[in-house]
Amino acid sequence: MNRAIFVDRDGTLIEEVNFLSKPSQVRWIPGVLERLAQLYRQGWQIIMVTNQSGVARGLFTLEDVQAVYAFMQSQLEEYGGRFQAMYCCPHHPQFSLTEAERHCSCRKPQPGMYLQAQKDWDLDLKRCVAFGDKLSDLQGPLQLGCRAFLVGTGYGAAERLQIDPARYPQLEFCSDLSAGLELLLPAPEPLLKHSSP
C-alpha cells in the first residue's frame, strides 16, 4: 500500500486568488516545488484535492481547471516531481444544475475525493498526510485517520482563529506548505565524528 500527500490547491500550493481560472495566475507558495519533488523522490504520491465551485457558478469550465493543473504539473516536473492525480469537485449545493450534483459526495468537507484516491492508488490512509488552508480540507482526512495540517497561508491564518482545538485535537499547524512538508522529510543522517590525528 502507498502513502500520499493530499494537497489543496488555492491558498495551499499556490496563492489564493478568488476563482483562479488561468495558468498565468498561478503563484506558488515559496519552496513548495522543491519540497514536493524531494518527497516524491522518497516515494510519496502527491495528490491534489480541490473544490472548484467556479465551474458550477459558470465562471470557468472544467477544461480551465485541467489547464491550470497541466501547467502546475509541468512546473513540478521541471523540479523532478510529479502529481499522481488531481481530484476536483466542480459542484456547488446552490449553483449546480442537477439535484445529484447539488448533493454530490465529493465536495469537501465530505471525504469522497479522498476515498476515491484511496481506491485508485491503493493508499494506506494511516500513512497519508493532508494539507489545506481551510478546516473543510482537513475534516475528511481527519475522519479517515490521516495526519492533517492547517497551513497559515491563504485563509489559513484567519481559519485557525475560528477552530476549537478541543474539537480537533489531532489537527496540526504549519506556517506554510513548505514548512509542513519539511516535517515529512527523514531526519538527516548524524554526522560521523572524525577523530583528529
Ligand SMILES: [Mg+2]
Ligand atoms: Mg484552499
Ligand SMILES: [Zn+2]
Ligand atoms: Zn462534487
